[in-house]
Amino acid sequence: MVALNKFVKAIVFACLVAPLCWLGWQISLELQQPGSALGADPGEAIVHYLGEWSIRILLFAFSITPLRRLLKSRELARTRRMVGLFAFSYVVMHLLAYLFFYLEFDWSGMWVEILERPYITVGMSALACLLLMAVTSTRGWQRRLGRNWRLLHRLIYAAITLALIHLWWLTKDGFEDLVVYTLWFMVLLWFRWRSVSQQLH
Numbered sequence: 746m747v748a749l750n751k752f753v754k755a756i757v758f759a760c761l762v763a764p765l766c767w768l769g770w771q772i773s774l775e776l777q778q779p780g781s782a783l784g785a786d787p788g789e790a791i792v793h794y795l796g797e798w799s800i801r802i803l804l805f806a807f808s809i810t811p812l813r814r815l816l817k818s819r820e821l822a823r824t825r826r827m828v829g830l831f832a833f834s835y836v837v838m839h840l841l842a843y844l845f846f847y848l849e850f851d852w853s854g855m856w857v858e859i860l861e862r863p864y865i866t867v868g869m870s871a872l873a874c875l876l877l878m879a880v881t882s883t884r885g886w887q888r889r890l891g892r893n894w895r896l897l898h899r900l901i902y903a904a905i906t907l908a909l910i911h912l913w914w915l916t917k918d919g920f921e922d923l924v925v926y927t928l929w930f931m932v933l934l935w936f937r938w939r940s941v942s943q944q945l946h
């Protein structure tokens with residue numbers, strides 16, 4: 746049982762690290778031969794790439810509970826915290842890439858962007874929800890907050906909703922991925938709503 750837990754965790758971990766390895770590889774190709782791997786604007790490509798993986802991993806974290814029920818897998822449930830922390834880390838890297846490539850770490854410029862660009866305000870709000878969840882994800886906080894811990898971790902609903910609003914706001918063409926992410930979220934909401942209503946009856 747312990748071996749199976751470790752095996753499932755290792756597989757999930759490898760899947761979550763793989764996109765970063767691929768990005769590292771593309772950056773090294775780009776450094777050797779500019780324009781060969783990341784297109785005309787490598788900074789933009791990196792910001793977008795990290796953003797795409799942020800939303801995918803966030804949705805994956807939200808899928809674990811229904812998947813666990815469908816597959817009757819307790820091992821998968823044990824990966825939930827790790828997946829959540831990875832989602833948070835990807836968003837932080839997305840933010841850092843944006844600060845580096847778009848703003849060159851001009852902090853005052855960042856406050857102007859947060860105030861003036863609604864899609865940045867919404868993205869930062871999603872990040873704030875994830876930050877609260879990441880900080881309180883430890884056993885110690887779970888014990889300290891008791892029943893309120895579950896309530897606080899419902900912030901995942903707000904974080905994904907805000908992330909999707911961020912995406913709908915900034916996307917100008919090529920809406921296919923966005924439609925898939927939104928449908929994925931809606932199916933998960935339906936699944937959760939169905940299991941709550943089954944428990945009530």
Ligand code: HEM
Binds near residue numbers: 796
């Ligand atoms: C949960 C939080 C977030 C998620 C899931 C997310 C996701 C994404 C995705 C998928 C894209 C690419 C869209 C495309 O390819 O068309 C993107 C772009 C972008 N995001 Fe985020 N984001 C989040 C938070 C943030 C935050 C906190 C910031 C910065 C303060 C930010 C700034 C940007 C910027 C500047 C772009 C590129 C816009 C452009 O080039 O036109 N995002 N985001």
